[in-house]
Amino acid sequence: xxxxxxxxxxxxxxxxxxxxxxxxxxxxxxxxxxxxxxxxxxxxxxxxxxxxxxxxxxxxxxxxxxxxxxxxxxxxxxxxxxxxxxxxxxxxxxxxxxxxxxxxxxxxxxxxxxxxxxxxxxxxxxxxxxxxxxxxxxxxxxxxxxxxxxxxxxxxxxxxxxxxxxxxxxxxxxxxxxxxxxxxxxxxxxxxxxxxxxxxxxxxxxxxxxxxxxxxxxxxxxxxxxxxxxxxxxxxxxxxxxxxxxxxxxxxxxxxxxxxxxxxxxxxxxxxxxxxxxxxxxxxxxxxxxxxxxxxxxxxxxxx
Amino acid sequence: xxxxxxxxxxxxxxxxxxxxxxxxxxxxxxxxxxxxxxxxxxxxxxxxxxxxxxxxxxxxxxxxxxxxxxxxxxxxxxxxxxxxxxxxxxxxxxxxxxxxxxxxxxxxxxxxxxxxxxxxxxxxxxxxxxxxxxxxxxxxxxxxxxxxxxxxxxxxxxxxxxxxxxxxxxxxxxxxxxxxxxxxxxxxxxxxxxxxxxxxxxxxxxxxxxxxxxxxxxxxxxxxxxxxxxxxxxxxxxxxxxxxxxxxxxxxxxxxxxxxxxxxxxxxxxxxxxxxxxxxxxxxxxxxxxxxxxxxxxxxxxxxxxxxxxxxxxxxxxxxxxxxxxxxxxxxxxxxxxxxxxxxxxxxxxxxxxxxxxxxxxxxxxxxxxxxxxxxxxxxxxxxxxxxxxxxxxxxxxxxxxxxxxxxxxxxxxxxxxxxxxxxxxxxxxxxxxxxxxxxxxxxxxxxxxxxxxxxxxxxxxxxxxxxxxxxxxxxxxxxxxxxxxxxxxxxxxxxxxxxxxxxxxxxxxxxxxxxxxxxxxxxxxxxxxxxxxxxxxxxxxxxxxxxxxxxxxxxxxxxxxxxxxxxxxxxxxxxxxxxxxxxxxxxxxxxxxxxxxxxxxxxxxxxxxxxxxxxxxxxxxxxxxxxxxxxxxxxxxxxxxxxxxxxxxxxxxxxxxxxxxxxxxxxxxxxxxxxxxxxxxxxxxxxxxx
Numbered sequence: 001x002x003x004x005x006x007x008x009x010x011x012x013x014x015x016x017x018x019x020x021x022x023x024x025x026x027x028x029x030x031x032x033x034x035x036x037x038x039x040x041x042x043x044x045x046x047x048x049x050x051x052x053x054x055x056x057x058x059x060x061x062x063x064x065x066x067x068x069x070x071x072x073x074x075x076x077x078x079x080x081x082x083x084x085x086x087x088x089x090x091x092x093x094x095x096x097x098x099x100x101x102x103x104x105x106x107x108x109x110x111x112x113x114x115x116x117x118x119x120x121x122x123x124x125x126x127x128x129x130x131x132x133x134x135x136x137x138x139x140x141x142x143x144x145x146x147x148x149x150x151x152x153x154x155x156x157x158x159x160x161x162x163x164x165x166x167x168x169x170x171x172x173x174x175x176x177x178x179x180x181x182x183x184x185x186x187x188x189x190x191x192x193x194x195x196x197x198x199x200x201x202x203x204x205x206x207x208x209x210x211x212x213x214x215x216x217x218x219x220x221x222x223x224x225x226x227x228x229x230x231x232x233x234x235x236x237x238x239x240x241x242x243x244x245x246x247x248x249x250x251x252x253x254x255x256x257x258x259x260x261x262x263x264x265x266x267x268x269x270x271x272x273x274x275x276x277x278x279x280x281x282x283x284x285x286x287x288x289x290x291x292x293x294x295x296x297x298x299x300x301x302x303x304x
Numbered sequence: 305x306x307x308x309x310x311x312x313x314x315x316x317x318x319x320x321x322x323x324x325x326x327x328x329x330x331x332x333x334x335x336x337x338x339x340x341x342x343x344x345x346x347x348x349x350x351x352x353x354x355x356x357x358x359x360x361x362x363x364x365x366x367x368x369x370x371x372x373x374x375x376x377x378x379x380x381x382x383x384x385x386x387x388x389x390x391x392x393x394x395x396x397x398x399x400x401x402x403x404x405x406x407x408x409x410x411x412x413x414x415x416x417x418x419x420x421x422x423x424x425x426x427x428x429x430x431x432x433x434x435x436x437x438x439x440x441x442x443x444x445x446x447x448x449x450x451x452x453x454x455x456x457x458x459x460x461x462x463x464x465x466x467x468x469x470x471x472x473x474x475x476x477x478x479x480x481x482x483x484x485x486x487x488x489x490x491x492x493x494x495x496x497x498x499x500x501x502x503x504x505x506x507x508x509x510x511x512x513x514x515x516x517x518x519x520x521x522x523x524x525x526x527x528x529x530x531x532x533x534x535x536x537x538x539x540x541x542x543x544x545x546x547x548x549x550x551x552x553x554x555x556x557x558x559x560x561x562x563x564x565x566x567x568x569x570x571x572x573x574x575x576x577x578x579x580x581x582x583x584x585x586x587x588x589x590x591x592x593x594x595x596x597x598x599x600x601x602x603x604x605x606x607x608x609x610x611x612x613x614x615x616x617x618x619x620x621x622x623x624x625x626x627x628x629x630x631x632x633x634x635x636x637x638x639x640x641x642x643x644x645x646x647x648x649x650x651x652x653x654x655x656x657x658x659x660x661x662x663x664x665x666x667x668x669x670x671x672x673x674x675x676x677x678x679x680x681x682x683x684x685x686x687x688x689x690x691x692x693x694x695x696x697x698x699x700x701x702x703x704x705x706x707x708x709x710x711x712x713x714x715x716x717x718x719x720x721x722x723x724x725x726x727x728x729x730x731x732x733x734x735x736x737x738x739x740x741x742x743x744x745x746x747x748x749x750x751x752x753x754x755x756x757x758x759x760x761x762x763x764x765x766x767x768x769x770x771x772x773x774x775x776x777x778x779x780x781x782x783x784x785x786x787x788x789x790x791x792x793x794x795x796x797x798x799x800x801x802x803x804x805x806x807x808x809x810x811x812x813x814x815x816x817x818x819x820x821x822x823x824x825x826x827x828x829x830x831x832x833x834x835x836x837x838x839x840x841x842x843x844x845x846x847x848x849x850x851x852x853x854x855x856x857x858x859x860x861x862x863x864x865x866x867x868x869x870x871x872x873x874x875x876x877x878x879x880x881x882x883x884x885x886x887x888x889x890x891x892x893x894x895x896x897x898x899x900x901x902x903x904x905x906x907x908x909x910x911x912x913x914x915x916x917x918x919x920x921x922x923x924x925x926x927x928x929x930x931x932x933x934x935x936x937x938x939x940x941x942x943x944x945x946x947x948x949x950x951x952x953x954x955x956x957x958x959x960x961x962x963x964x965x966x967x968x969x970x971x972x973x974x975x976x977x978x979x980x981x982x983x984x985x986x987x988x989x990x991x992x993x994x995x
Binding site: 022023024025026033035036037039040043044047048050051054055057058061062065066067071072073074075076077078079080083084086087088090091092094095098099101102103105106107108109110111112137171172173175177179180183184185186188189190191193194206208210211212213214215216217218219221262282283284285286287288289290291292293294296297 | 420497687800
């Protein structure tokens with residue numbers, strides 16, 4: 001009885017989910033997110049194939065063998081070799097099937113070099129756009145080494161490309177995430193990780209830090225835009241004309257702990273060509289950007 | 305000795321200044337007044353009714369496994385309440401602080417908690433719920449039930465048992481003190497690294513978190529040793545391994561995990577402590593440190609810890625379901641095998657907590673498969689419980705309802721757990737609230753089993769049943785609250801909400817955040833129902849008197865003893881003839897058979913040292929947190945002196961003479977309660993009694 005009423009909740013949720021664009025994971029915007037969403041569905045369906053009958057069985061037994069129902073009662077029955085083989089065998093088969101599927105999909109969506117794009121990248125190496133991403137407390141710095149520009153909290157990429165993000169952090173660990181587009185990957189100081197995504201259509205998204213990084217963490221959003229190649233060129237021109245240059249000294253000011261309320265965008269021209277490597281080397285050499293006690297305590301409570 | 309940390313330091317008070325007391329914070333003012341009133345009521349009534357001596361003799365210095373178990377559970381329930389209030393604050397903050405135009409009160413920009421306060425609240429919530437609520441409650445059940453189930457007089461090491469309890473309590477006390485003196489950690493219950501390092505967490509919060517866990521986990525490790533030895537060495541005659549009740553089996557497996565896993569946590573925290581106190585670089589990003597080393601070490605403890613919690617829960621379900629099905633558990637041998645399979649695999653899966661670390665597909669693939677393997681023995685267990693219900697005669701008492709709800713949570717948690725075990729899926733939900741909803745299915749399974757256990761074993765300890773009617777009201781409110789909150793949280797995960805947000809910037813989340821808040825209301829109501837259940841049950845206790853077997857269909861040895869259990873457990877050590885001994889005796893009409901003679905029982909003497917050592921540990925932790933070196937030195941010296949005193953203590957307990965036992969058993973038969981020990985001074989100790 002009780003189980004049934006809970007079960008009734010699930011389809012209602014699912015229905016509500018399908019009809020609304022708010023359920024961003026249900027609406028993947030590129031190949032990699034689609035593959036991951038597909039894996040979610042496959043896994044759920046396979047698991048439900050075993051869980052639903054078990055739920056049904058439990059509900060049936062719970063109802064049928066309740067005290068007072070005068071159903072058959074066998075107070076000794078507690079062993080059946082065939083059944084016990086089955087209770088090990090059925091979960092084993094499900095796990096075997098999902099395990100094989102899991103391994104296959106790992107290679108397809110492997111963040112460093114997804115199997116999904118290997119052909120495209122081999123055929124057209126020019127379609128790869130490299131972006132160096134540096135997480136600070138508490139902003140995102142995007143450096144385009146080939147375009148010689150940099151931004152704060154603004155990730156703009158051309159349609160039809162494969163975007164390769166090289167990620168590190170100045171201070172603490174974080175996790176980068178753009179639902180519908182970019183799978184999560186850890187961002188760690190003194191280390192470099194890579195995350196890859198494709199851009200089949202133009203669109204606007206919001207990305208953010210997903211792993212807690214201190215008091216300003218909730219404000220770590222960044223705009224993510226996929227634009228046409230022509231628009232991308234225009235945008236690069238615009239950023240490149242910024243009078244602000246991102247030398248290492250200028251970067252060190254940006255990297256001081258600060259909350260960027262409303263994720264305001266800044267543009268820089270001529271970033272230090274070695275900036276990304278300098279940040280990693282500095283972190284490895286023990287450079288930290290300490291967060292003062294006063295800053296963590298007063299953030300957002302004193303500022304307006 | 306002194307690293308760079310902000311703020312003053314004095315030799316006398318260390319980092320402690322008047323500013324450390326947050327007397328300007330209205331939330332904490334209210335909490336303080338509430339806590340002070342409750343403390344005054346408790347202390348005042350103890351003084352008024354002149355019960356100080358009673359509490360000292362019968363509880364604080366007790367080495368009786370049942371009383372220690374009760375104290376574990378009481379501490380766990382108090383901390384469960386504290387953790388719940390933290391959860392309520394988090395849910396309320398996220399509803400209030402939704403969208404860019406959300407207003408703020410009490411000096412916050414959004415909602416009612418500034419980020420720094422919110423971060424402490426969620427860090428405290430996780431730390432408390434896992435280590436100071438779930439762990440003590442389950443340890444309490446193991447303490448109470450296992451010796452009774454295996455026909456033992458007590459634990460193998462009663463003194464060490466008391467010490468374990470008071471070390472755990474010392475940790476809990478430090479967590480509570482952090483409310484009113486200084487701050488708690490704002491870096492998550494897992495201690496996100498390198499956020500916990502001095503440059504990013506310069507306050508005392510991380511130190512509170514670190515020392516509280518460190519001290520209590522020593523208690524947990526000692527308890528694990530005690531449990532293992534008790535089960536291996538102290539089973540009653542005839543209790544062969546394959547007659548051991550499932551709850552004792554799960555206790556054995558879980559404590560093997562505890563004994564092997566908790567030292568890893570201790571080492572990880574000690575190295576972090578070295579970083580924070582001595583300026584080493586074990587886990588810093590630079591100077592040769594490796595922050596992922598901490599993450600690995602933490603989860604090498606952290607994942608086994610999950611099974612450390614869940615295995616005894618499976619044990620409780622395996623006791624409750626057969627009792628109310630009036631049938632033996634289906635597939636006893638496979639159940640034992642499944643238990644140890646889960647315990648074994650628990651060591652091989654820790655990396656699934658950070659699939660997004662950037663490890664290659666081969667490593668992630670290995671841990672994906674290993675994680676899924678857990679699903680096989682867990683599936684076996686679900687099937688076994690289901691088949692236990694086949695051709696059963698099921699009574700839907702409160703414990704059985706909790707068990708059924710636990711099964712439902714296990715299936716929901718299992719479904720979503722298998723999703724998270726696939727890295728391709730994990731990459732999209734890893735740090736989202738989907739994960740939170742998943743593991744809350746599992747930890748609320750722990751809570752469901754805990755309440756099943758509380759209602760199931762309560763009459764055994766206190767001699768009367770809890771109110772069934774209010775128990776059901778409590779059950780329905782709590783379980784519907786759980787479904788509402790966490791169904792909505794799964795939905796929010798699919799909407800892309802990530803964890804630990806003090807400001808929920810996306811207005812599209814509002815409907816589901818409101819649904820969650822409604823679920824929290826149900827939880828609040830359930831809390832009232834729980835309180836009423838206790839009051840009504842105590843009021844009507846004469847009506848609900850429980851005999852040896854209040855449920856009438858129990859199957860294991862603990863139900864052979866009178867309720868409440870006399871302090872010596874069994875008047876005569878029982879001879880075990882089969883699995884499900886009590887069911888067998890009932891079938892043969894032997895459940896009320898009395899022994900024809902009594903033999904002297906060797907009992908341990910009470911000792912005040914464990915509670916003193918526990919208190920000194922709390923003082924030492926406090927001194928370390930605030931860097932008051934003289935106090936730390938004195939308290940650690942005092943602990944060492946206590947240990948030396950104990951090692952010269954020649955008191956090896958006393959013998960309960962057959963005549964005394966016979967008299968007490970006669971009293972029991974006429975309904976008197978014999979849970980208090982006769983007063984014995986040290987003169988009566990064993991060596992003096994030899995005459």
